Amino acid sequence: MQFGATTLTPAEESLRAEVRDFLAAELPADHRPALGFAGRYDPDFSRKLAARGWVGMAIPPEYGGHGRSAVERFVVAEELLAAGAPIGAHFVADRQTGPTLLHFGTEEQRRRFLPGIAAGEIYFSLGMSEPDSGSDLASVRTRATRVDGGWTVTGTKVWTSEAHRNHFFAVLCRTSPMEEGRKHAGLSQLIVDLHADGVTISPIPYLDGSHHFNEVALEDVFVPDDMVLGEIGSGWQQVTSELAYERSGPDRWLSTFPVLREFVREGAGKAVADDEATVIGRLAARAWAIRALSLSVARALDAGEVPAIEAALVKEVGTRFEQDLVEALRGAAETEVDQGTGTLFQQLLAEAVLTSPSYTLRGGTTEILRSVAAKGLA
Amino acid sequence: MSEHSTMLTEVAAGLMRDLCTPEDVVAAEATGWSDRLWSALAEAGFPYVSVPEEVGGSGGDVADACALLAVAGRFAAPVPLAESGLLAGWALAAAGLELPEGPVSVAAGRPGDVVELSGGPGRWRLTARVQRVPWGARSTRVVLLASVGGERHVVSAPTAVAQVEPGRNLAAEPRDTLAWDDVPLADEAVAAAPAGVDPDALRLRGALGRAALISGALQRVAELTVRYTGERQQFGRPVARFQAVQAHLVTIAEEAELARLAVEVAARNARPDPGFFDxxxxxxVTGEAATVAARAAHQAHGAIGMTKEYELGQLSRRLWSWRDEFGSERAWGRELGRRLAGAGADELWPRISTGLVSA
Incomplete structure (x- = not known):
């Protein structure tokens, strides 16, 4: 295990102070905190954040980015998430697609997409899940067929976040038929324009009534050769490394933090009961320790290490914590919650109750993560 | 961990590998004490790590002491290492009292303890009854905090003149009740306590020491469980291949790492003394980790974990005791929560994200 306790340098701490000042100026006093990275979609906010250099931090300057470290990205991300800032528009492109394009994209693709991602203007969705492919991603049925100058793609993707507002998505598909015993071969990633002919986007109504997820049907969608992401046939390796990038950041343990903060705010000026104090203290302590693990992974990435097992452990323990926090506060508050009514705390609690089951599903279920981690522990 | 800490822990681990095998720990249960191990540790200067060299200690800081205690926890060392330097040695050195030869322990200041110091130079007298003193009867001296006329004093009470009611914790580590009935004390055994040497500071150091012991024991619990489930075959394959068992391994690894980093951060921030929030x-975190990981480890081991000969039980029984000593996870959580609630909603995140360094 490579988790090592680490501290932030004075430069990293002053970056934190800058982000806090920015948030204090940009978020209205009555702003309703978003829960997690997908909590609120606000392109204006994304562009303002990008203007400060805090989107595309991992992208080198020659592609319009900022060439910052993983720890610096960590600091910015945790400040945004703790404040409940509306980062839903750019977050997936920033966290996931940018690094993937940087590693696997062609020079032309990097020049075409990375400056827009870093400017907070180009938004990506993920095109992995299908009606019959969840955790078993290699079983995807979306198929691309070779045609003159490119590929035509046919199939259906589901749980595509913000496809109705984003610009592109990276589609995992079969470019050659599955062979017996080699199910990871023959997969590729294609960048598909969400506004292309043959793309039909329909909402998947979410448990809380929001429109966030979509089904995206692709019917003979033409994808030119220059939109093939990485190598034809290397889709599996690319996707699995992409999942490793996104596993262990603050978005995996801070999603419900605003609920805790508002619980504390609601109790201000009143005597704190013993069981309420215990819940606050134990949640804060656990968040503090999980943060130490998560930060340690960022530091290891900057040192050129590949802490894949550690990242899986952080996501497994972090996302369960996000859910435990909700139940602990519900227990302490002894209230009945409805959507959209009551105090800010009650509203956030209701939102968290309805949406938090997804935290241990998205980006790799708890069960898949345990299996990944256990193999590394043996 | 600093280079100094690393060297220290390597030497200590080497010594314990030789003198504190699982068989040694089982053999020490009759008395709760290993003389051979203590002598070797004392000769190497380990008991007084974190006590300044100028006053006869071994030097180093709180982080060094915690790194050492993690090693002691890993080996289930049946000696009062946590009590000697971090607690008793600290108080004695701060008050300018002599560091005794032989093991030294401390009274935690438990509810129901009585400590009455009277008289003055040349005529000090002690009447006291203190409970659950780790290795109390085995120690040459026990450090007590006492007030005389509103002034706090550090007392280095000789155990030779104390009445002893022996006690044991769940792991058969001595937790003795000691009583002194109007006993005269030499002037060399009493000194005014300097600022910062008080029951709260003692409790912080005690809790940090227990957290360090727990973190070391959990590392070993994790290793044992991975090894055993990889060897134990049922239904024709190692049980570690079953997803249900893998879930236990992952839980133990997570809790062990959370505990280890929590202690490292808290110890590193102790400059020079541990802070409340850390x-x-x-x-x-370590109390919860002890609870959750011990449960998962026993479940993954099955019946073998319940035998006294097998190493897991030596560790889990200590975890079940250590998590409650100097305050349970619930007690610390409650106190932390009270202070955080008092500081207000907008102070919550800044404290978590700065490692809770400052109060």
Missing amino acids: VAAAAS
Whole structure:
């Protein structure tokens, strides 16, 4: 295990102070905190954040980015998430697609997409899940067929976040038929324009009534050769490394933090009961320790290490914590919650109750993560 | 961990590998004490790590002491290492009292303890009854905090003149009740306590020491469980291949790593003394980790974990005791929560994200 306790340098701490000042100026006093990275979609906010250099931090300057470290990205991300800032528009492109394009994209693709991602203007969705492919991603049925100058793609993707507002998505598909015993071969990633002919986007109504997820049907969608992401046939390796990038950041343990903060705010000026104090203290302590693990992974990435097992452990323990926090506060508050009514705390609690089951599903279920981690522990 | 800490822990681990095998720990249960191990540790200067060299200690800081205690926890060392330097040695050195030869322990200041110091130079007298003193009867001296006329004093009470009611914790480590009935004390055994040497500071150090012991024991619990489930075959394959068992391995690894980092951060921030927020958070995290990981480890081991000969039980029984000593996870969580609630909603995140360094 490579988790090592680490501290932030004075430069990293002053970056934190800058982000806090920015948030204090940009978020209205009555702003309703978003829960997690997908909590609120606000392109204006994304562009303002990008203007400060805090989107595309991992992208080198020659592609319009900022060439910052993983720890610096960590600091910015945790400040945004703790404040409940509306980062839903750019977050997936920033966290996931940018690094993937940087590693696997062609020079032309990097020049075409990375400056827009870093400017907070180009938004990506993920095109992995299908009606019959969840955790078993290699079983995807979306198929691309070779045609003159490119590929035509046919199939259906589901749980595509913000496809109705984003610009592109990276589609995992079969470019050659599955062979017996080699199910990871023959997969590729294609960048598909969400506004292309043959793309039909329909909402998947979410448990809380929001429109966030979509089904995206692709019917003979033409994808030119220059939109093939990485190598034809290397889709599996690319996707699995992409999942490793996104596993262990603050978005995996801070999603419900605003609920805790508002619980504390609601109790201000009143005597704190013993069981309420215990819940606050134990949640804060656990968040503090999980943060130490998560930060340690960022530091290891900057040192050129590949802490894949550690990242899986952080996501497994972090996302369960996000859910435990909700139940602990519900227990302490002894209230009945409805959507959209009551105090800010009650509203956030209701939102968290309805949406938090997804935290241990998205980006790799708890069960898949345990299996990944256990193999590394043996 | 600093280079100094690393060297220290390597030497200590080497010594314990030789003198504190699982068989040694089982053999020490009759008395709760290993003379051979203590002598070797004392000769190497380990008991007084974190006590300044100028006053006869071994030097180093709180982080060094915690790194050493993690090693002691890993080996289930049946000696009062946590009590000697971090607690008793600290108080004695700060008050300018002599560091005794032989093991030294401390009274935690438990509810129901009585400590009455009277008289003055040349005529000090002690009447006291203190409970659950770790290795109390085995120690040459026990450090007590006492007030005389509103002034706090550090007392280095000789155990030779104390009445002893022996006691044991769940792991058969001595937790003795000691009583002194109007006993005269030499002037060399009493000194005014300097600022910062008080029951709260003692409790913080005690809790941090227990957290460090727990973190070391959990590392070993994790290793044992991975090894055993990889060897144990049922239904024709190692049980570690079953997803249900893998879930236990992952839980133990997570809790062990959370505990280890919590202690490292809290110890590193102790400059020179441990701070409330760090210790409270670390004690809350390690207490929970001890509970959750011990349960998962026993479940993954099956019946073998319940035999006294097997190493897991030596560790889990200590975890079940250590998590409650100097305050349970619930007690520390409650106190931490009270202070955080008092500081207000907008102070919550800044404290978590700065490692809770400052109060």
